[in-house]
Amino acid sequence: MSSAHEMVDVQNERDHREIPLKKVGIKGLKYPIHLLDRDHSRQHSTATVNLYVNLPKHFKGTHMSRFIEVFHQHREQLSMPHFLDMLEEIRSSLDAARAYGEMSFPFFIEKKAPVSGQAALMSYECSFEGMVSGPVSPNGDDAPPVPVGRSFFVSACVPVQTVCPCSKAISAYGAHNQRGVVRVKLELGPFFWLEDLVSLIEGCASSAVYSLLKREDEKFVTEAAYDNPKFVEDLVRDVVLALPRLGDFPWFSVEAENFESIHNHSAFAYAEGGRSLPSGDSL
Numbered sequence: 001m002s003s004a005h006e007m008v009d010v011q012n013e014r015d016h017r018e019i020p021l022k023k024v025g026i027k028g029l030k031y032p033i034h035l036l037d038r039d040h041s042r043q044h045s046t047a048t049v050n051l052y053v054n055l056p057k058h059f060k061g062t063h064m065s066r067f068i069e070v071f072h073q074h075r076e077q078l079s080m081p082h083f084l085d086m087l088e089e090i091r092s093s094l095d096a097a098r099a100y101g102e103m104s105f106p107f108f109i110e111k112k113a114p115v116s117g118q119a120a121l122m123s124y125e126c127s128f129e130g131m132v133s134g135p136v137s138p139n140g141d142d143a144p145p146v147p148v149g150r151s152f153f154v155s156a157c158v159p160v161q162t163v164c165p166c167s168k169a170i171s172a173y174g175a176h177n178q179r180g181v182v183r184v185k186l187e188l189g190p191f192f193w194l195e196d197l198v199s200l201i202e203g204c205a206s207s208a209v210y211s212l213l214k215r216e217d218e219k220f221v222t223e224a225a226y227d228n229p230k231f232v233e234d235l236v237r238d239v240v241l242a243l244p245r246l247g248d249f250p251w252f253s254v255e256a257e258n259f260e261s262i263h264n265h266s267a268f269a270y271a272e273g274g275r276s277l278p279s280g281d282s283l
Contacts, residue, residue: 018057023100025052026067033105034076038193047078047105051087053096066093078103080128080188084150087132098133107156107194113210113217114224120212124198125157152188156197157181160205161221162258165229177225179209180232180258180266182239187274190247197246204238206230232256236269243273250275 029049037043051067067090074086083101091099104127112119134148159181168175182201186192202208207225210217230238235256243252251274258267 020057021055023052024055024062025100026050026064029068029071031071031075033078033103035105035107036079036193038195039110043108045105045107047103050100050102051090052100053091053094054098055096062094062096066090078128080152080154080191083128084130084132084152087130088134088150091132091134095136097136098131101128101130103128109195109198111208111210113213115216115220116214118212118214118217120210122209122211124159124194126194127155129153129155153185154188154194154197155183155185156194156201157183158198158201159209160202160235160256161207161209161225162232162235163206163225163229165231165234167262168226168229175226175229176260176262177206178258178261180205180235180256182235182254182256184239184243185253186243186246186249187251189249192246200242200245201239204230204235204242232258232267232269236271240271240273248275 027050029051031047031049033045033047035043035045049071051071053062055062070086070090070093074082074089078086083103087099087101090101091097104125106123107126108121108123110119111122130150130152132150159179161177162180163175163177165175182205184197184201186197206228207221210221213221236254239254239256240252243249243254251272253270253272255268255270260267
């Protein structure tokens with residue numbers, strides 16, 4: 001039997017088809033992680049992770065195990081800037097021009113019911129997306145040099161309640177209301193807490209959604225939402241106007257989807273903003 005140092009490294013063999021690959025790597029990795037938590041310092045969660053690098057045309061394959069090795073070392077320190085440090089380590093260890101990462105995870109926040117004060121956890125689906133680029137060795141990609149760069153995006157999906165203004169205006173017995181979701185994606189600029197982003201979004205809806213409500217809370221939420229009707233268009237515009245309270249972001253998107261209670265379809269609205277939008281595309 002051959003010893004370990006005599007094993008053939010097939011991934012490093014030369015490929016002659018002259019086709020570079022933009023992304024190769026691992027997808028759908030489930031892994032426990034630690035996240036920054038505003039109120040408790042750190043929070044445990046479980047992430048679904050995709051990690052990729054580019055592959056020059058002359059390489060047959062990449063070393064898939066390297067992705068797991070590096071991610072495992074960083075799993076307890078995955079705040080927004082450290083996520084990019086993890087990608088840079090992957091990029092340099094695989095001698096790639098670019099590395100990409102996508103990580104989605106539930107983020108838990110304890111919320112108190114508005115009247116009774118009963119506390120329970122709410123889950124919000126969040127994600128990090130990043131890309132780093134930089135130089136490679138002479139034995140790496142033979143394409144033109146890649147400028148050093150980093151990009152990072154944070155997303156949060158927040159369930160909300162909305163009451164239809166039109167239904168309220170034309171109906172003698174109340175108005176139809178529904179649960180919906182608001183998805184906000186921000187290009188990293190100033191630091192912010194996920195908890196603050198969630199709170200900002202919930203404050204723009206007819207009402208927030210709760211895990212636990214007693215009867216007095218249900219009465220309060222129902223009446224508060226009725227007094228604050230919102231079209232899906234109102235919801236998106238109000239979130240866009242509120243985002244500067246978190247900071248000045250290079251780019252952001254806001255979308256809202258209402259799961260209509262009296263229609264067999266959803267209502268949808270979307271907007272983009274930020275400093276990096278071309279002239280004419282801004283708000």
